[in-house]
Amino acid sequence: MVEAGYIRHIGLSEVGAETIRRAHAVHPISDVQIEYSLFSRGLERVILPTCRELGIGVTAYGVLSYGLLTGVYTGGDDPRTAHLPRFHRDNIASNLALVDRLRSIAAVRGVTVAQIAIAWVLAQGRDHHDIVALVGASRPARIAEALTAADLVLTAKDRAAIEEAVPPGAMAGTRYAAPQMAQLDSER
Numbered sequence: 001m002v003e004a005g006y007i008r009h010i011g012l013s014e015v016g017a018e019t020i021r022r023a024h025a026v027h028p029i030s031d032v033q034i035e036y037s038l039f040s041r042g043l044e045r046v047i048l049p050t051c052r053e054l055g056i057g058v059t060a061y062g063v064l065s066y067g068l069l070t071g072v073y074t075g076g077d078d079p080r081t082a083h084l085p086r087f088h089r090d091n092i093a094s095n096l097a098l099v100d101r102l103r104s105i106a107a108v109r110g111v112t113v114a115q116i117a118i119a120w121v122l123a124q125g126r127d128h129h130d131i132v133a134l135v136g137a138s139r140p141a142r143i144a145e146a147l148t149a150a151d152l153v154l155t156a157k158d159r160a161a162i163e164e165a166v167p168p169g170a171m172a173g174t175r176y177a178a179p180q181m182a183q184l185d186s187e188r
Helices: 017-026 047-054 065-070 092-109 113-126 140-149 156-165 178-183
Strands: 011-013 031-035 057-061 131-133
Touching: 011 017, 017 047, 031 047, 047 057, 065 092, 065 113, 092 113, 092 156, 113 131, 113 140, 113 156
Parallel strands: 011 031, 031 057, 057 131
Antiparallel strands: none
């Protein structure tokens, strides 16, 4: 498709480091789209270093962890519990406690939890200029909130407080139900 002139660049979605290397050996890969947030940090171990080694950008989706990291979600009956284990009744209280830790950090900065969560993802790529945060919004006001997060620069103190509040692996539940997780190359 590249040689025929139909496309200029190739990107991949939800792939592991081995797949990235194999694909990149055939043709340079421009970008990898993958879930990345304070609650989904699996790519930090091998995938992100591989992308950086090969000069591949990352488009992070799920930055607000399907609404958990907005600071607005409070639990209750939710259709997401069927396919998103982090919303399951066995996990939600623990995950919302992590959000409450972020709430106090956000309050000190005079911003929202969502803005902290977005700014954190952007900060992970700021030095390398290699991470773009893909943020969805359910209401127009949420778009403005997300856009202002791009200008929020986290200090070293902010980043340390966020890491302490939500260390890697602290969240309860996997990204998706077991059958879906088994299908993700990025989770192998």
